[in-house]
Amino acid sequence: MPRGGKRSGAGRRKVEAESKAPNKARASSILDGLALTDDEWKAQGHPDHATAEPEPRVADFAATGDYRQARKWWEASKACQCEDCLWRRDCLQPGPAGREARRYLWDRRDGHSVRNINHIHDKPIDLNVNLSMAEIVRAVRHRKQEYERSRK
Numbered sequence: 001m002p003r004g005g006k007r008s009g010a011g012r013r014k015v016e017a018e019s020k021a022p023n024k025a026r027a028s029s030i031l032d033g034l035a036l037t038d039d040e041w042k043a044q045g046h047p048d049h050a051t052a053e054p055e056p057r058v059a060d061f062a063a064t065g066d067y068r069q070a071r072k073w074w075e076a077s078k079a080c081q082c083e084d085c086l087w088r089r090d091c092l093q094p095g096p097a098g099r100e101a102r103r104y105l106w107d108r109r110d111g112h113s114v115r116n117i118n119h120i121h122d123k124p125i126d127l128n129v130n131l132s133m134a135e136i137v138r139a140v141r142h143r144k145q146e147y148e149r150s151r152k
């Protein structure tokens, strides 16, 4: 009876964040992509897809700000959701959030250790993004329903 050899699942477990993190080549291509306009980026294989969400109409919102917000989320809901696009959207956020995401990719591209900051991305961010998006959409819909009910 053969003994020993490699047990499957033996040894140090691969760190999830590391296996999901973009490698050098992908990090540079995402960073290079930041120089492109949204239209140019879409043309490179990230087209919008159909969304089940109805397009928000100005008339449905009491406040212009609410409409603008809903419109922004709607646009995001039909955008490509591939990992590169999630990174692109992270990187293009205004303020420190975008800077952190870019710094992460720069480090990745240049082969620096990113251990000190990868707590930002060691969770399945795409999942978090989609969840919060769904919650936001639900909240907007709820508010819209409330508004319509109050008009009757």
Ligand SMILES: [Zn+2]
Pocket: 045, 046, 080, 081, 082, 083, 084, 085
């Ligand atoms: Zn994409």
